[in-house]
Amino acid sequence: MNRAPRSARTEQDRGHEEAGCSILHVDLDAFVASVELARRPQLRGLPVVVGSATGVVVAATYEARAFGVHPETPMATALLQCPQAVVVPPDHHAYREVSAGVMRVLGDVTALVEQVGVDGAFLDVAGARRRWGPPTVIADLIRRQVREQFGLTCSVGIGSTKLVARLASGRAKPDGVLLVPRAATVDFLRDLPVGALLSVGEKAETALAGRGIRTVAELADADVSVVQHAVGRVAGAHLVDLAWGRDPRPVSPGRDVGSIDAEESFGTPVADLAAVEEKAHELADRCAVRLRANGLVSRTITVKIRTTDRRTLTRSRSLVTPTDIGRELFLAARGLVAGVDLRGAHVRLVGVRADGLSRAPTSIRQPTPDEASDVPVRAWWDAERALGELDEGFESGPIGAGASQPGGVSSRSTTTIVPADLS
Known part of the structure; x- marks a missing residue:
C-alpha cells in the first residue's frame, strides 16, 4: 500500500487514485438543526432542539444530544433530560427551500443528480470532469458553494459505486471529504462490520452472525451457499456481491428513498x-x-x-x-x-x-423504460427487497432530520484518501 503523505505524492498518483471514481454522495451535516442555526446564529453553542411542544424531536444539536436528546424523542422527555434546551418549532417549508437550493447547486455541476431525502444526493461526475476537474476538486467546490450560499456544511464521499460513496460520506463527517480509490474498495469494505452494508438489517445480521459472519471480510470469504442458507438465495448472492464492491446501480435522477x-x-x-x-x-x-x-x-x-x-x-x-x-x-x-x-x-x-x-x-x-429493462439493476433492487422482507422492513439508513453532526461552519481542509496499492 502507498502510505506516503498526500503532499509527498505525485500528481500522477492522485490521478490514478481518482480514476474510475465518478460517484459522489453529498450529505448535508445535521441538516435541520444546521438550517435553524444558520437562521439564528446567536443560538450556536446552545442545546437547541427542533420540534413541536406536543410532538417529538425532529432534530437536536450536539449540545442537546449530550443530555440524551435524540431525534424522535418525545418532546416532554427531551425537556426533562435537558431543561435548558432552546426549543425551535420546525419550519418544513424552509427546509424544503434550502434543500431545493442545494440541489440546484448540485445540478449546476452535473445533470446526473439523484436526490436521497431532503439532505443528500448522489452525483455522477464522469461527464463533468473536463469542465470542473477531478472528483476531489468538484467535492471541494460543492462544499464551498453550499457554505457560502446557505451557511451549511456537507460531507462528501467519493467512490466507484454508490454503496462505497455513501459509506465514505458517513466516514467523512463532519464537514469532510473521503475518496476511496477503486483499487482500495475491497480493503475499505473488509474493515467494516457486516451491519454497515446498507442492505443488512437486524434480522439478517443475526442470521449471519449465527454462522460466524460478523464482518464484511468474513462475508466476502464465506462460501456463497452458507450466506444463502442464512438469508436466502437471492439476498445471499447479493450480499456477497456487495462485500466484493459490486454495485451496478447507476445514479438515477428522480429516484426517491425507499421507506x-x-x-x-x-x-x-x-x-x-x-x-x-x-x-x-x-x-x-x-x-x-x-x-x-x-x-x-x-x-x-x-x-x-x-x-x-x-x-x-x-x-x-x-x-x-x-x-x-x-x-x-x-x-x-x-x-x-x-x-x-x-x-x-x-x-x-x-x-x-x-x-x-x-x-x-x-x-x-x-420506473423509466430503461430502468425497467436494466437486468442488473432490477436484480439489485430485487435483492434489496428480499433482504427487506427478511428483516420485516427496508433498512434505508438515517435520512433527513435525524442527522447528528455539529451545526457549526468550518472551512478546514478535510479531504482524505484511503490508501491503495498503485504499484
Whole structure:
C-alpha cells in the first residue's frame, strides 16, 4: 500500500487514485438543526432542539444530544433530560427551500443528480470532469458553494459505486471529504462490520452472525451457499456481491428513498390490542414528522407486530392518495392492527412503516423504460427487497432530520484518501 503523505505524492498518483471514481454522495451535516442555526446564529453553542411542544424531536444539536436528546424523542422527555434546551418549532417549508437550493447547486455541476431525502444526493461526475476537474476538486467546490450560499456544511464521499460513496460520506463527517480509490474498495469494505452494508438489517445480521459472519471480510470469504442458507438465495448472492464492491446501480435522477419507519418495544409485553393501537398511533405520527421533514408523501402503510411466541406479523395497506398526515397514516395502521390474530400471545414490539414514497405533492414515480429493462439493476433492487422482507422492513439508513453532526461552519481542509496499492 502507498502510505506516503498526500503532499509527498505525485500528481500522477492522485490521478490514478481518482480514476474510475465518478460517484459522489453529498450529505448535508445535521441538516435541520444546521438550517435553524444558520437562521439564528446567536443560538450556536446552545442545546437547541427542533420540534413541536406536543410532538417529538425532529432534530437536536450536539449540545442537546449530550443530555440524551435524540431525534424522535418525545418532546416532554427531551425537556426533562435537558431543561435548558432552546426549543425551535420546525419550519418544513424552509427546509424544503434550502434543500431545493442545494440541489440546484448540485445540478449546476452535473445533470446526473439523484436526490436521497431532503439532505443528500448522489452525483455522477464522469461527464463533468473536463469542465470542473477531478472528483476531489468538484467535492471541494460543492462544499464551498453550499457554505457560502446557505451557511451549511456537507460531507462528501467519493467512490466507484454508490454503496462505497455513501459509506465514505458517513466516514467523512463532519464537514469532510473521503475518496476511496477503486483499487482500495475491497480493503475499505473488509474493515467494516457486516451491519454497515446498507442492505443488512437486524434480522439478517443475526442470521449471519449465527454462522460466524460478523464482518464484511468474513462475508466476502464465506462460501456463497452458507450466506444463502442464512438469508436466502437471492439476498445471499447479493450480499456477497456487495462485500466484493459490486454495485451496478447507476445514479438515477428522480429516484426517491425507499421507506420511512418507526418501531418501539414494550417494556412489558402487552395482550391488549388497544395498547398496541395506541402505540401505532404514536409511531404513525413519528413517520409523518419524518415524511414532512423530507418533503415526502407515502402511499403504502405497513404494520409490524412481534409477539412473545417469536412470530413477526406484517400487514400492509395502500392508500387512495399519498399522504404525510399522521392521522391518515394512523387510520390505515389501526385497521391493520384490528385484523391481527395474536393467538393468545403478548406483543413485544410494534412498528409502522411508510412505503411507496414520492416527492410532495407529486404522484408516485414509475420506473423509466430503461430502468425497467436494466437486468442488473432490477436484480439489485430485487435483492434489496428480499433482504427487506427478511428483516420485516427496508433498512434505508438515517435520512433527513435525524442527522447528528455539529451545526457549526468550518472551512478546514478535510479531504482524505484511503490508501491503495498503485504499484
